[in-house]
Amino acid sequence: MMIAPASPDSAPSHGLYTAAQAYALDAAAIASGIPSIQLMKRAGRAAFNLLLARFANPGLISVYCGGGNNGGDGYVLAALAAQRRLPVQVIQLVAPGDLKGEALQAYEFALQEGVTMRRFAADTQPEQGMIVDALLGIGLRGEPRPDMLAAIAQINSAGLPVLALDIPSGLNADTGAVQGDAVRAGLTLSFIGLKRGLLTGRGPAYCGEVLVDQLDLPADVFEQVPAAAERLSLPALQSLLAPRAADAHKGDFGHVMVIGGDTGYGGAALMAAEAAARSGAGLVSIATRPEHIPAILARRPEIMACGVVSGQELEPWLARPTVLVVGPGLGRSPWSEQMLQQAVKTGLPLVLDADALNILAAGRVVRNPKGRQRWLLTPHPAEAARLLGVTTAEVQADRFAAVAELQTRYEAAVILKGAGSLVASAERPVGLVTDGNPGMATGGMGDVLSGILGALLAQGLAFCDAARLGAVLHACAADLAADEHGQRSLLAADLVPYLGELLG
Known part of the structure; x- marks a missing residue:
């Protein structure tokens, strides 16, 4: 998902804000001496x-305006378009007599400039030009009222380019959940600070390209309101891996063992092991079902492979690794539970993925997860729901709350995967990954991620840092792979060659 400044003078911050924090930023700006109407005019x-930069000849500009400050922003835009002699109309969802404060002033500005005003009609929609969504801002709570839902449906059915102001109407600014229905924008301009709901959950599907304009606010305004979360970027995290010494040897970079690959699922463990090797682990081994060993050695001879049929057979092999990745292709058989049980007994750093998480959720192998604090969990939404004892829909309704609860309940670093993956730890604010693409919705992607994470831990990174760097590295490799292979045909193994390119 592309995040960019709206202008060269408005650099995008990495901070992500809740609606309450966005209002606090507004209040701090006003307290600093910037009148509220001035902020609206800047927006x-x-x-x-x-709009002018992206749509040189926009044709008719239809601005759907609500009654709050979001509608006021739309009225200002319409007035400026009229000043430039551009065809523009405002489609009003709130009668002028019901407008108040800055929104009323903005309406009067648009009226003064000769903007055509039309009341919303469900049976009359724009048939040309483009649409500006200024219906509902970040303060929406609950489902929009029926006329707003009708307007949202009309915008979506028009088939015209849509620019959303601050947030697509109907999208929850805090969670990224859709409240009844939401505008599907091709371009969203967020004002002052990025709202965290734009970038996770349903947000990426409804926002299109996201840009941010800080409206020339002074830096001390942002210092007064610490961000609730932050965007993660690969350039900012790559320095976590120090350059290798000239006399380095493989023992300096740890030994990752991947435990998994129940009958029929050996490929998952192999992909995790290959990703660990390409991400810089000094040694990589696999403990799996014996029947998978020939294929593993034929494909990747650098990986040590041991066939085990029970937890007792696995135990001697656990003396050498420094990090264990448990879960790729693990299954949920008695063999699977024995593998996880032996891994947990070692006390070694763990990355748990896939069925290791499902076994953990069942509570049979690890009855009391509190106090372990040496593991990294990588659930997708359904696995997160099992770990929390809720539904997948509840997880997706508020991904930030879900990842925070997972981190607290299991005392772990956690990556909640999905569009806008979230990374939680006890040490840092929640991180959000904006790289990646829909081509990652295919089997094996999580196996590759778990291997990357194991390698980063083996090279000495803290759990928090490994989770953040690993999640972004995985997404960026997927973007490079999609550039070559296309999103629709992307395979998880396609990411592996790009890991070395990104890590250097």
């Missing part, structure tokens, strides 16, 4: 400038 002008 409207920033949006208008973006």
Whole structure:
């Protein structure tokens, strides 16, 4: 998902804000001496400038305006378009007599500039040009009222380019959940600070390209409101891996053992092991079902492979590894539970994925997860739901709350996978991954991620740092692979060659 400044003078911050924090930023800006109407005019002008930059000949501009400050931003944009003699109309969802404060002033500005005003009609939609969504801002709580839902449906059915101001109407700014229905924008301009719901959950599917304009606020305004979360970027995290010494040897970079590959699932363990090897682990081994050993050695002779049929057979092999990755292709058989049980007994750093998480959720192998604090969990939403004892829909309704609860309940670093993957730890604010693409929705992607994470832990990174760097590295490798192979045909193994390119 592309995140960019709306103008060269408005650099995008890595901070991500809740709706309450966005209001606090507004209040801090006003307290610093910037009138509220001035902020609205800056927002409207920033949006208008973006519109001109992206749509040189926009044709008819139809601005859907609600009654709050979001609608006020739309009225300002419409007035500026009229000043430039561009065809523009405002489609009003709130009668002028019901407008108040800055929104009323913005309406009067648009009226003064000769903007055509039309009341919303469900049976009349724009048939040309483009649409600006200024219906509902970040303060929406609950499902929009029926006329707003009708307007949202009309915008979505028009088939025209859509620019959303601050947030697509109907999207929850805090969670990224859709509240009844939401505008599907091709371009969203977020004002002052990025709202965290734009970038996770349903947000990426409804926002399109996301840009941010800080409206020329002074830096001390942002210092007064610490961000709730932060975007993660590969350039900012790559320095976590120090350059290798000239006299380095393989023992300096740890030994990752991947435990998994029940009958029929040996490929998952192999992909995790290959990813660990390409991500810099000094040694990589696999403990799996004996029948998978020939294929593993034929494909990747650098990986040590041992066939084990029970937890008792696995135990002697656990003396050498420094990090264990448990779960790729593990299954949920008695063999699977024995593998996880032996791994947990070692006290070694663990990366748990896939069926290791499902076994953990069942509570048979690890009855009391509190106090372990040397593991990294990588659930997708359904696995997260099992770990929390809730439904997948509940996890997706508030991914930030879910990842925070997972981190607290299991005292672990956690990556909640999905569009806008979230990374939680006790040490840092929640991190959000904006790299990656829909081609990653295919089998084996989680296995590759778990191997990357194991390698980073083996090279000495803390759990928090390994989770953050690993999640971003995985997503960036997927973007490079999709550039070559296309998203629709992307395979998990396609990512592996790009790991070395990104890590250097």
